[in-house]
């Protein structure tokens with residue numbers, strides 16, 4: 245896959261390289277040039293208040309075009325509400341993009357295959373804590389099931405999920421990726437830890453089986469969904485979690501508002517934008533964690549654990565681990 249040179253970001257499929265704040269758009273054809281990296285290091289994370297409404301916040305596309313709001317961007321991309329033809333085209337273009345990508349770790353990670361280990365280690369630490377806290381009553385005989393959404397070639401299932409879950413189902417709209425996943429996973433696992441179902445469908449058309457899953461893992465794919473389809477997917481999927489079950493969403497974060505990738509038809513949302521959508525889904529933010537150890541030129545990556553039930557109230561007022569406590573989505 246070739247690198248596309250965009251301003252203000254360099255986009256490599258869904259896996260964007262990000263070299264300065266997404267609301268500034270000077271023309272650039274330089275790939276991650278030192279001045280930008282330097283500038284980024286000096287930048288402080290923008291402070292975003294909880295009053296922030298992402299829909300009202302401006303964003304940019306990968307060609308540097310600015311939008312005053314997410315509504316404006318969506319109107320331009322998929323037309324007015326109910327324009328099914330434009331929306332269908334949006335999804336078709338997204339899948340076509342991935343159909344042209346090599347079915348390998350490097351392919352699904354946009355040429356950044358070397359971040360696989362850091363990604364998996366970060367996910368494992370997050371998942372282990374959650375399993376201990378959430379599925380604490382799980383006995384040795386408990387049968388755990390996960391769903392790997394937008395699984396690509398099964399990278400996350402193979403390196404992580406299959407070790408913790410007795411069964412993993414994979415969902416992926418690109419047939420060649422799913423075939424590779426099936427091959428990659430055929431020799432893995434055992435009778436008690438295996439990949440079971442391979443669904444070749446996109447998230448916006450999928451309704452998981454009721455009450456089947458302990459964990460629904462959504463990584464580096466939800467940017468392909470429009471806001472409304474994002475909300476309806478999670479609303480449908482809520483009923484597919486077992487008691488104590490949870491979602492993990494692991495995604496790239498835009499610093500502000502959003503960044504639309506014109507090439508692969510995906511939107512990188514900011515943290516407040518995600519929180520606003522989670523609130524619309526009626527989900528509770530149970531825990532979050534920043535992914536560490538990724539190359540500096542990439543977007544920041546965050547993990548969100550989300551539950552259907554309200555997290556219990558914590559009465560302690562001060563703690564160093566406050567960030568990891570259940571909290572209301574602000």
Ligand SMILES: C[S@@+](CC[C@H](N)C(=O)[O-])C[C@H]1O[C@@H](n2cnc3c(N)ncnc32)[C@H](O)[C@@H]1O
Nearest residue numbers: 258342394395396399418446447463464465468
């Ligand atoms: C950056 S890759 C990530 C793959 C995998 N999650 C990983 O981390 O290795 C993005 C994946 O999203 C998939 N995808 C694209 N559109 C999708 C949709 N509408 N629903 C579900 N997955 C989609 C792509 O086919 C691709 O496999």
